[in-house]
Amino acid sequence: MKQGDAPLYQALQNWKKKSVHSFHVPGHKNGTVFPTFAQKEFQRLLQIDATELTGLDDLHDPADAIYKAQQLASDYYKVQATYFLVNGSTVGNLAMILGSCNEGDTVLVQRNAHKSIFHGLELANVKPVFLSPFIDKEAQVAVGLTEETVKEALKAYPNTKAIILSNPNYYGMTVDLTNIINLAHAAYIPVLVDEAHGAHFGYGSPFPVSAALKGADVVVQSAHKTLPAMTMGSFLHFNSKLIRKEKIISYLKMLQSSSPSYPIMASLDLARYYLSQLSKEQVKKIIIQINQFREELNEIESIRVLPASSYYELDPLKVTIQTACELNGFQIQERLEHMGIYTELADPQNVLFVLPLAEISERKQITGKIKEALSNGRLVRRPIVPVEAITHTDYTELVFPYKKLKQFNKKVVSLHEAEGFIAAEAVVPYPPGIPFLMAGEKIKQEHIKRLSAIIKEGIRLQGGEYIQQQKIYVYDYKGE
Numbered sequence: 001m002k003q004g005d006a007p008l009y010q011a012l013q014n015w016k017k018k019s020v021h022s023f024h025v026p027g028h029k030n031g032t033v034f035p036t037f038a039q040k041e042f043q044r045l046l047q048i049d050a051t052e053l054t055g056l057d058d059l060h061d062p063a064d065a066i067y068k069a070q071q072l073a074s075d076y077y078k079v080q081a082t083y084f085l086v087n088g089s090t091v092g093n094l095a096m097i098l099g100s101c102n103e104g105d106t107v108l109v110q111r112n113a114h115k116s117i118f119h120g121l122e123l124a125n126v127k128p129v130f131l132s133p134f135i136d137k138e139a140q141v142a143v144g145l146t147e148e149t150v151k152e153a154l155k156a157y158p159n160t161k162a163i164i165l166s167n168p169n170y171y172g173m174t175v176d177l178t179n180i181i182n183l184a185h186a187a188y189i190p191v192l193v194d195e196a197h198g199a200h201f202g203y204g205s206p207f208p209v210s211a212a213l214k215g216a217d218v219v220v221q222s223a224h225k226t227l228p229a230m231t232m233g234s235f236l237h238f239n240s241k242l243i244r245k246e247k248i249i250s251y252l253k254m255l256q257s258s259s260p261s262y263p264i265m266a267s268l269d270l271a272r273y274y275l276s277q278l279s280k281e282q283v284k285k286i287i288i289q290i291n292q293f294r295e296e297l298n299e300i301e302s303i304r305v306l307p308a309s310s311y312y313e314l315d316p317l318k319v320t321i322q323t324a325c326e327l328n329g330f331q332i333q334e335r336l337e338h339m340g341i342y343t344e345l346a347d348p349q350n351v352l353f354v355l356p357l358a359e360i361s362e363r364k365q366i367t368g369k370i371k372e373a374l375s376n377g378r379l380v381r382r383p384i385v386p387v388e389a390i391t392h393t394d395y396t397e398l399v400f401p402y403k404k405l406k407q408f409n410k411k412v413v414s415l416h417e418a419e420g421f422i423a424a425e426a427v428v429p430y431p432p433g434i435p436f437l438m439a440g441e442k443i444k445q446e447h448i449k450r451l452s453a454i455i456k457e458g459i460r461l462q463g464g465e466y467i468q469q470q471k472i473y474v475y476d477y478k479g480e
């Protein structure tokens with residue numbers, strides 16, 4: 001098998017060519033049984049929406065086309081094994097944690113993580129110690145952990161059993177994990193990395209280098225985020241001498257469907273193919289175009305493009321524009337949408353573009369539209385004043401193990417009476433996107449003061465259904 005092959009896609013093509021009578025699932029029978037008005041739209045895809053038929057292998061016991069496709073992916077990413085995921089990095093993160101940790105293990109966890117990491121910790125019943133990332137002052141977003149933070153935490157928690165990191169962040173800011181991984185491995189501690197936004201990092205320069213190549217033990221990537229894979233298509237890369245591969249496989253079997261989607265799996269095969277076939281020349285052209293896009297955007301007076309920083313490496317596929325006028329990030333995003341330009345996300349200062357791993361079609365027209373969207377009206381240029389970031393200096397732990405927390409009922413209390421209770425929900429202010437309070441943490445007077453101020457300042461909060469009314473969900477338990 002060569003990287004220029006796509007064995008799973010090919011197996012589906014061979015299957016499609018056969019003229020068969022289908023008396024098996026799925027019920028759409030290769031697209032022949034379907035609401036007529038939608039049939040045309042779905043037809044071609046349904047013809048390859050197959051199941052574990054002869055010649056099409058089985059994700060949970062791969063021996064043929066899926067085995068070969070996963071093998072090609074692991075060769076490409078230079079890891080011991082790669083597993084196809086049909087439920088996103090979400091399922092990858094769950095299997096990574098459950099398969100690498102045991103109940104009661106102390107694990108160091110980067111605090112600005114995706115909710116699937118927190119869910120994994122809860123399901124695995126581990127003892128998390130949350131470590132605070134550094135914050136990029138210009139963008140006011142949380143980036144990653146410093147080596148120093150991890151070093152100190154390892155001293156404070158010498159019985160640490162795993163370190164769980166998230167890198168890059170949503171904005172493509174990428175920390176070099178080499179030293180952290182070496183530090184952990186010197187103590188025989190495995191490093192698990194949620195690299196959801198870095199599936200293209202397998203390519204190497206000019207993109208940041210994947211944590212898998214830096215020695216991380218397990219790395220999870222959402223191929224669907226930056227590679228041409230279907231939504232939910234993701235990879236779990238295993239590359240460890242410290243973790244048992246079989247345990248991760250057994251969790252993947254438990255957590256993934258017994259009827260995984262063949263179009264999603266084939267798109268993973270093709271995403272790896274696409275990345276492997278990108279020539280240096282093509283990538284050079286892509287980068288030149290990205291730089292032109294950045295320059296054109298920078299000429300628009302009411303915004304500026306977030307520059308690179310010496311603290312992290314920036315993924316070229318992520319371009320963040322910052323407001324330099326009286327509009328906030330959300331208002332800029334809205335104006336762009338009126339022009340038919342849909343971006344990935346906005347926060348009070350920034351709007352994030354996720355660029356294609358290809359040349360941007362109609363780039364000039366797009367920048368023209370952005371200019372038009374942001375130059376009509378009275379846009380006063382103003383300096384960018386970073387808001388004060390909320391930082392956590394200490395390590396934070398849960399008051400009780402997850403198992404015990406589950407025994408308590410939840411109730412809503414007003415913030416001013418919340419001191420001493422245990423938070424039953426996470427409260428995440430944007431910026432900087434670090435959970436200010438995590439479910440299971442004790443609410444202190446400083447939390448209440450700062451949270452009240454955050455609400456008054458109008459900072460956007462995620463989670464916390466009643467938080468805007470100065471109320472919070474707590475466990476119905478108050479310590480002595």
Ligand SMILES: Cc1ncc(COP(=O)(O)O)c(C=O)c1O
Pocket residue numbers: 087088089090091093113114116166170194196197222232234
């Ligand atoms: C850092 C991070 N990890 C994991 C996920 C979950 O990925 P998926 O959507 O592939 O399940 C996301 C989704 O946005 C994410 O941003």
